[in-house]
Amino acid sequence: MMVEHTVKAFDEDITRLRGLIAEMGGLAEVAIQQALQALVNGDETLAAEVVERDAKLDALETEVDAMAVRVLALRAPMAxxxxxxxxxxxxxxxxxRIGDYAKNIAKRVGRIEGRTKFEPLTLLPAMGEVAAEMVHDVLTAYAARDPVMAREVIQRDDKVDAFYDSIFRNLVSHMVENPATISSAAQLLFIARNLERIGDHATNVAEMVHYSATGSYPDDIER
Amino acid sequence: MMVEHTVKAFDEDITRLRGLIAEMGGLAEVAIQQALQALVNGDETLAAEVVERDAKLDALETEVDAMAVRVLALRAPMAxxxxxxxxxxxxxxxxxRIGDYAKNIAKRVGRIEGRTKFEPLTLLPAMGEVAAEMVHDVLTAYAARDPVMAREVIQRDDKVDAFYDSIFRNLVSHMVENPATISSAAQLLFIARNLERIGDHATNVAEMVHYSATGSYPDDIER
Structure with a gap:
């Protein structure tokens, strides 16, 4: 009876913990999408909202930490x-940290001039969509403890890297041809880099999901 | 007797864990220094060594994780x-992750042409020195459980940010005046950004050290 009670309480704790992380994932995904929407439309109000809302992610992380520590202390879980x-x-x-990258993208929106002249402004949202999808899917994989889906997310990181390389080359050419826009183009370069890092972090989470579900890291992955 | 034995075993575990993290900190610090040395001298052999040696940091992190899980499972520590x-x-x-940033800097060494022409090449090593010192000092603060020293590291992050702003402006001017060097200058921009992130991460660790030593985050810090 006692054991059953403890097991049930632990399951509830885990469910709550998973719920908090799902909430974090949802906020991060929306932050990426809205940061890019703000970028494309030059919408500084929306960008400011994304920056402000990041505090919620920080608070949730603190809540996850506190809850995890409480569960470890109270239940001393095994295996x-x-x-x-x-x-x-x-x-x-x-x-x-994924939220931090989205916040960083949003912060750069106000520093870009003459937005419509940049071709990468069409590539960045497409890149952002892939990155946001990776974040979404890796948290679905986490919720479902699905190592196959986790692997699939890891493979998609190549797509993000290819976008990054293409945008990098594109922006450097643009800078060479339009030296007056270099400062703005550098902001776009950092935004591309932030999205590339989001893809890396989603890949990291996917590796952890794989580890958590199977006890081993996917072996074809360079760590 | 039994209790004493357990306490002693736990202390040994903690000491071992702290030792592993000190080792990681040392490797990360050296990686930052050598990545910048490789950059300044255009030394691709040294850069390749830094990249290769990062695997050691990954292995140590895995060891820390495994050890922490073992301690949690065996000793069910409290408070x-x-x-x-x-x-x-x-x-x-x-x-x-700090090691990853150093590795990323090292990877960019081979992509830079005409190194001696860049003024930021004198600023970057100075910036790197501050960042490497922050990493060194925050791990000393961790070893000594010293919240005062942790705060001091946090304050030094402003210096890294100031370097970053200065290098950013400098590189953008350089690009405007020398469009042919834009691709190389972009690499230096990313290196500056990597150092800035290292400063952020050292600040993060300092916050954790403060938390671990006092039970609260430094309250004047934006999280």
Whole structure:
């Protein structure tokens, strides 16, 4: 009876912890999408909202940490359950950083002049869509403990990297031809880099989901 | 007797865990210094060494994780001890990422042409020195559980940010005047950005050290 009670309480804790992380993932995904929407439309109000809303992600990470520590202290979980709590701690940290990258993109919106003249402004939203999808899918994989889906997210990182290379070349050519726009183009370069890092972080989470579900890292992955 | 034995074993575990993190910190610090040395001298052999040696940091992080999980499982630590293990898990992750930034700097060394013509090449090593010192000092603060020293590291991040702003402006002017060097200048821009991120991560660790030592985050810090 006692054991059953403890197991049930632990399951509830885990469910709550997973719920917090799902909430973080949702906020991060929206932050990426809205940061790029703000960029494309030069919408500084929306950009400011994205920056402001990042505080919610920080607060949720603190909540995940506190909850994980409480579960570890109260339930002293073993084996799979312990691995699960440690994964939650780490994944919460990474999702918070994904939010930081989205915030950083939003912060750059106001520093870009003559937006319509930049071809990468059409590539960046497409790149952002892939990155936001990776974040979405890796958290679905986490919720479903699905290592196959996690692997699939990892493979998609190549697409983000290809976008990055293409945007980088494109922006450098643009700079060469239009020296007056270099400062703005540099902002777009950093935005592309932020999206590339978001893809890396989603890949990181996917590796942790794989580890949490199977006990091993995907072996074809360069860590 | 039994209790004493357990306490002693736990202390040994913690000491070992702290030792692993100190080792990671040392490797990260050297990686930053050597990446910048490789940059300044255009030394691609040294750069390749930095890239290669990063695998050691990844392996150490995995070791920290495994050890922390083992300690949590075997000793079910409470209160301060638990907070300490959680801090070790998180700090290990951040130091590994600091190593990734150093690796990224090293990877860019071979992509820069006409190095001696860039003024930021004198600013970047100075910036790197501050960043490497922050990493060094924050790990000393961690070893000594010293919240005052942790705060001091946090304050130094402004210096890194000032370097970044200065290098950014400098490189953009350089690009405008020398369009042929834009591609190389963009690499230097990313290197400056990597150093700025290293400063941010050292600040993150400092916040965790403060938290681990006092139970609260420094309240004048924007999270």
């Amino acid at each position: 799979d359950d312990l691995r699960e709590i440690v994964a939650a701690l780490k994944i919460g940290g990474v999702v918070e | 301060d001890d638990l907070r300490e293990i959680v801090a070790a898990l998180k700090i290990g992750g951040v130091v590994e």
